[in-house]
Amino acid sequence: MLKLSFHDGLLRIEGSLVASDIPSLHSELETALKSKDSFNIDLSGLTGIDSAGVAFLEELTLKAAQKGALIIHPPSAEIQSVMNTFRSLDLPVPEPRPKPGFLESAGENLLIRLDGFKKAIITASEVVWWSIIGIFDRSGQRKYSVVQQGLILGFNAMPIIALMSFIIGFILSLQAAVQLRIYGANIFLADLLAITMVREMGPLITAILVAGRSGSAIASEIASMNVSEELDALRMMALDPVRFVVVPKFHAITLVMPVLVLLAIIAGEIGGAVIAFGYLDLSVSTFLSRSFNILTLKDLIITFTKSTVFAWLIVIIGAHYGFQTTGGAEGVGKATTASVVSSIFAIVIADSLFSLLYL
Amino acid sequence: MKNSEPIISVRGLEARYGEKVVFSDIDLDIFPGQLTVILGSSGCGKTTMLKAITRLVEPTKGSVKFWGEEITQMDENRFQNVLKQVGMLFQGGALLNSLNVFENIAIPLELHTHLSPTLIERIIRVKLSLVKLDNVMHLMPSELSGGMKKRVALARAIVLDPKILFCDEPSAGIDPLTSSHLDELLLELKRKLNMTIVVVTHELASIHRIADRIIFLENGQLIFQGDLAAAKQARIPSIDTFFRSGRYD
Numbered sequence: 001m002l003k004l005s006f007h008d009g010l011l012r013i014e015g016s017l018v019a020s021d022i023p024s025l026h027s028e029l030e031t032a033l034k035s036k037d038s039f040n041i042d043l044s045g046l047t048g049i050d051s052a053g054v055a056f057l058e059e060l061t062l063k064a065a066q067k068g069a070l071i072i073h074p075p076s077a078e079i080q081s082v083m084n085t086f087r088s089l090d091l092p093v094p095e096p097r098p099k100p101g102f103l104e105s106a107g108e109n110l111l112i113r114l115d116g117f118k119k120a121i122i123t124a125s126e127v128v129w130w131s132i133i134g135i136f137d138r139s140g141q142r143k144y145s146v147v148q149q150g151l152i153l154g155f156n157a158m159p160i161i162a163l164m165s166f167i168i169g170f171i172l173s174l175q176a177a178v179q180l181r182i183y184g185a186n187i188f189l190a191d192l193l194a195i196t197m198v199r200e201m202g203p204l205i206t207a208i209l210v211a212g213r214s215g216s217a218i219a220s221e222i223a224s225m226n227v228s229e230e231l232d233a234l235r236m237m238a239l240d241p242v243r244f245v246v247v248p249k250f251h252a253i254t255l256v257m258p259v260l261v262l263l264a265i266i267a268g269e270i271g272g273a274v275i276a277f278g279y280l281d282l283s284v285s286t287f288l289s290r291s292f293n294i295l296t297l298k299d300l301i302i303t304f305t306k307s308t309v310f311a312w313l314i315v316i317i318g319a320h321y322g323f324q325t326t327g328g329a330e331g332v333g334k335a336t337t338a339s340v341v342s343s344i345f346a347i348v349i350a351d352s353l354f355s356l357l358y359l
Numbered sequence: 360m361k362n363s364e365p366i367i368s369v370r371g372l373e374a375r376y377g378e379k380v381v382f383s384d385i386d387l388d389i390f391p392g393q394l395t396v397i398l399g400s401s402g403c404g405k406t407t408m409l410k411a412i413t414r415l416v417e418p419t420k421g422s423v424k425f426w427g428e429e430i431t432q433m434d435e436n437r438f439q440n441v442l443k444q445v446g447m448l449f450q451g452g453a454l455l456n457s458l459n460v461f462e463n464i465a466i467p468l469e470l471h472t473h474l475s476p477t478l479i480e481r482i483i484r485v486k487l488s489l490v491k492l493d494n495v496m497h498l499m500p501s502e503l504s505g506g507m508k509k510r511v512a513l514a515r516a517i518v519l520d521p522k523i524l525f526c527d528e529p530s531a532g533i534d535p536l537t538s539s540h541l542d543e544l545l546l547e548l549k550r551k552l553n554m555t556i557v558v559v560t561h562e563l564a565s566i567h568r569i570a571d572r573i574i575f576l577e578n579g580q581l582i583f584q585g586d587l588a589a590a591k592q593a594r595i596p597s598i599d600t601f602f603r604s605g606r607y608d
Contacts, residue, residue: 018520019468019472019474019519019520020472022472022473022474022478023472023473023474050520050552051482051485051486051518051520052468052472052474052478052482052520054485055474055478055481055482055485056478058481059477059478059481081551082551082552085489085547085551086482086485086489087485088481088482088484088485088488091484091485091488092493092494093484094484094493094494094496094497096497097497326501327456327499327500327501328456328500328501329456330456330457331456331501
């Protein structure tokens, strides 16, 4: 049991001075330190001490020394030995890191981003180069890795893409149907839905879902491999990480993305058909014929071209953030988040550029 | 060499990963103020045993008592109070990468004590100086070498002056000089603070320097516990091989 008393100019600390008891000492201590008279300290009654107790005594003696206080009764040799072990008075106080000014940090950020952009360009060129080479020369890749990646990136994504597209097709049609019915223009629902799903919503929904689902998986997988030195191990086995890890994903996503977009378009059309048949009383033949007639070959070419470009952006951006990861588990999380945000941003920018082709 | 009652008493302990039994029927005692070394081949379950004793891995059978109190069935609040008196140095350090060195070490002090920031800062400087690290308080773990991470992790493990300290491979990834210094530090903590220390290590030199008692595991079974001299005279082939070759695995 710790006891601190202050009588006749003597501050006496008795018992065991440990972390849990220190906060309770403040009132007695303040009385001693505020006293006008000088006082001395008696530690002979100490029976135990821990590192927090030693730190507390050092603070106390520093403050008391300003009033000319001295330790007149030292503690036992055993306590003194512990105090010597945990003594901090001779240790250097580390200086805090200097904080950069606004311009300095803004400039540094700009340089970091420029460097990141340069590295992204390098990663993109490596991925594209080795993917072209990889069509003819499959050395440096594991057997069936493209099939395996195709299943992971494509087949497993089918249910969620189909469901989301169906719901979006349903909602779009419902919103449009209410307005079209007012003007007796029910038949135009098929045109509207076909153009919207094929030109925009199909590729865009698919790309955003693939970026969130597969792009994040690509970034986190490569980032984890990076921080756990697996990529270094590949390099030491004379294997190029881009060829071994990224190229199979690039080939797989190039093959499966158009299939996923086609699935999204069909599911969206079915979602819209529910409204067309159930609410606007359109016939199946009218719905189908108007849907096919409104579309042109140009629509299909642009749609499947841009969906392939979206797929490449997702893989390249995921790989870039994965390769740049540092700092363990936290770095992996940051890379994954950054890859998803950047992929979606890049997809929207690319989509707006493709829209210019319809002018 | 035994001091009174065991501080940790393990009876019939078994741990599994799925269907795989890592170890079973482990009976062992850790005595207060002693430094106990756990030895065994790679994969024999030494780390899992430390984790089972501290409930990081829930044991599938058996009893673990700290200060005579059964902890395997203890409710979380009471077990938290037990853990406040226990420190653990993990094999890879297990520093939180999002916090700097100071913040990593400060976590137990800030969350388990009501000490002022000045005292916390002073205690952290002392603990860093004990593990021979200067000027690293503001660095992030990613800026430290493997050995430095290990030493920061040890500083964090001892920041509350625990009564029991578990160290999983403290010498792994550390140069011999630092390793020898860590051994001295462990001995000092044992001697001056009467700390009970349990160390998993393969380093023969370290074992000779620090071990009061050794525990040998083989194929998930405990084959020996006792002092170093007794281990050498026990005429158990795998133990003889270890001390003759300096390696076990």
